[in-house]
Amino acid sequence: MNSLMEVCCDKCTHTPTTPCDKYIACRTEGPLCHDDASCKEKVQTRLKQVVIAPESGLKQVLICAGSGCISSGSRKVDAALEAELAKQGLADKVKITVTGCHGFCEQGPIFIVEPEGTFYCRVQPEDVPELVEKALGKGELVDRLLYKEPITGEKVRHYQDIPFYKKQQRNVLRNCGHIDPENMEEYIARDGYKGFVKALTMSPLEVIEDVKKSGLRGRGGAGFSTGQKWEFASKSPGDEKYVVCNADEGDPGAFMDRSVLEGDPHAVIEGMLVAGYAIGANNGVIYVRAEYPLAIKRLKVAIDQASACGVLGDNVLNSGFDFHLKIKAGAGAFVCGEETALMASVEGKRGxxxxxPPFPAVKGLWDKPTNINNVETYANVPAILRRGSEWYAGLGTERSKGTKVFALTGKVNNTGLAEVPMGVTLREIIFDIGGGIQNGKEFKAVQIGGPSGGCLPKEMLDLPVDYDSLIKVGAMVGSGGLVTMDETTCMVDIARFFLxxxxxxxxxxxxxxxxxxxxxxxxLTRITKGQGKAGxxxxxxxxxxxxxxxxxxxxxxxxxxxxxxxLKYFRHEYEAHINEKRCPAGACSALLTYRIDSEKCVGCGACAKACPVNCISGELKKPYRIDASQCIKCGTCMDKCKFGAVIKG
Amino acid sequence: MEFITLNIDGKEVQAPKGATVLEACRYNDIIIPTLCHDPELSSPGGCRLCVVEIEGMRNLPPSCVTTAGQGMVVRTNTATVREARKTVLELMVANHPLDCMVCQKMGDCSLAAYAYEYEVANQPFEGEKAQHPIDDSNHFIVRDMNKCILCGKCVRACEEIQGRSVIDFAYRGFNTEVSPALLPLGESDCVFCGSCVAVCPVGALTEKNMIGKGRPWEIRKVKTTCNFCGVGCNYDLNVKDGKVIGVTGNETSVVNGRHLCIKGRFGTDFIHSDRRITTPLIKRDGVFVEATWDEALNLVAEKLTAIKEKYGPDSIAGLSSARCTNEENYLMQKFMRAVIGTNNVDHCART
Structure with a gap:
């Protein structure tokens, strides 16, 4: 048996046109329609190979091929690995799995050796021979490629011991980085589609009730109850309904949906299947931004695989339920993440x-009742069905249930994706998971919720991150972007950036x-240029x-x-720009002046040589001077001075 | 008709069930300013000038797209509402040329009227203004997108009334513009019906033939029937100093409402043309010379009689015009059948 998706013998009659309702369970527990020890063994042997059970004697290398790691060169690493394994005669003993995003993009390309879970980071093709020989051949550690904890400097061996992962609770991201997203077998081996099969044993109304009970709220921004949304679409009269997935993730710095699509596309498909069954829709559309070509490719592969085995299509798993799924690539408009604009775009109109009202549940795509959720929301659904709504409702806070994926970007040490239960504090996310601020600088603010969110100061670091707490202070969970800023960030300039x-x-x-x-x-532009006025x-x-x-x-x-x-938390910065023509963070170049401290200057002339506009003059061994009227405030002199004599302010 | 009761500005009023808040207000003679709304077109709720306060609703909902409900409490003229409307107008004026003195629309401009009513300052915000080239690429319509307030009525008139969809919104953010696809209007699929001009609330779209010819207060509007075809559209001849300077639609027209075609709207320049033929002409020795009606009719009668006598009545055929009235067309066929004696009679619009 080369794949779990294959039939065990000719007694199995499952095909997309002659579907069997036990197909999914049969993949991992089968055969279920006949009693045959050899068939059972075939399935179990294959299953062990797929999940790399310790007793299989196999090793597995997980190489991240999310967009982040690809850009840091992971595709060269997996090519080198394949060649090196063949060279050292280990090709049969080691399985290479090219996965989606691990979330720790800062450390890419990421290379994990399973089953022991050794985490190697920033692996380049030239590191591969050593890794194959020692880590895979002899079972030794390659110390220099292990993760080094930035504060203590300690080397950490296991993936789950790295502080970035330790505090996380990965439900939505559970498969990201651990399975080959282009191989449905791996999703199936990790309980894939079992949530949907469970839904099929329930009535559509029971499914909706279950999702309502779980407390899941939309992960796209507004945080509306998902179960209620489904209920509206379900109750809305109409013989034709649609399920739409909003994958037009566009907030600056946010990439959680991309990672889910690239790393675990079947989870989204499964969530949409459950939604389609619950509201009575037979057609679904995934609207993905065109800037995510890899996500589109992996979704296409996943849809093809799911269709080929009858998990999508007519009479899915002999349930009488038909579900067809299409991808629509966006055309680059951020506003198409707004649900009505998105649907207009799907219809071929300007977004x-x-x-x-009317809301999509009443009049949505093609004027038909439509349920629209985002990627992360759908990706939460399979586990709710599989593990039960009580389990899900046990996570998070009273009004914000479950886990949420945040994209850590900006001046934080560990940039990447972090999935945490709702209600953890900003401090835990930024300092415990994110590893604090780069270069030992001071935390200043965090922008949460994308361009529509708000900038929160350090006094808010102990705020629990949930829908209601953030709204109260003027920010929002939004899609989950967390842009961290340090003392050198000007808050007026940040507002200008988002505007x-x-x-x-x-x-x-x-x-x-x-x-x-x-x-x-x-x-705002005027203020940052020193042209702000009273009023x-x-x-x-x-x-x-x-x-x-x-x-x-x-x-x-x-x-x-x-x-x-x-304005609420950093009003004094606005006032300093307007009244004193001063940027307290020293970031607005128009308000900066560079000068040379004559006490510290040794007169080496390095600054004058480097100045691109020749505005620094002086005699050797005597203090130099900057002609402020000619200075373009590029900061080159400051970078060049070894004596800290150039002062910005 | 079923009615609902709601409270507008402290008064219990009635409105037809299903009406929008705007319609409910207008039904009760409560004035709400609008720019993008037009009763004949769909409502995008885009200009945000018609916002009101409604108890239980967050923000300020636009009355043109909010359905009035039984027991709803609406306030149309609070300080919050007036400030919001004024801000919307200020934002429009800030991105609008202030050359009102020489604007063709002066005196008939909705933006100017509301800006006056809401006391918008002359330069509410300093900053960039749109810099679009003026599209003067055709004989009929001048498009000055610098004056456009992006209400989108022209887009909807073109799509919903004319079914042509020649223009639509293009670009995003501050660069948003109403535009034909890729080409200037003169090279687009536009048929120059002028429906877009008719709905434009500002001076962004103007009839080229009327530019510089008169101000609204100088113009007398004379309702008449278009003589280009037998449909019988009505319109207003715009008359200044005894001269027709152009045509505008008249919404009381039973046949066509405000809508016209290119001929009716733009084809009146012949009225005062110095090349217009004012007497019958008879060709003598290869040259047309002026003649009296008697001379001309006698000539035609002689020729027709001669042809009929020599070749028989079926050698003659009559072709009538769509520009004639029904009565004239009736007389034409009667003349051919009863006087000439032939059934060879046809009409240019017979297809």
């Missing part, structure tokens, strides 16, 4: 949001968002209030959040 993003991505339909974000952006803060506040209250969709309504939260 512009429309007024709700620049929302302004460019405004669809242009409603006046407050289209014109208002432009004016706010102009004011600017008040104008920003007035515009923000009215844009929030009158914009058509979530993009406009939340676009002022970065301004409002930075």
């Amino acid at each position: 512009m949001p429309r007024v709700r 620049n993003f929302t302004q460019k991505e405004s669809c242009g339909k409603c006046t407050p968002c289209r014109e208002g974000t432009k004016r706010m952006l102009e004011i 600017d803060i008040e104008t920003l506040e007035r515009l923000a209030k009215n844009i929030q209250a009158t914009s058509l969709c979530g993009l406009g309504q939340t676009a002022p959040n970065p301004i409002l939260t930075t």
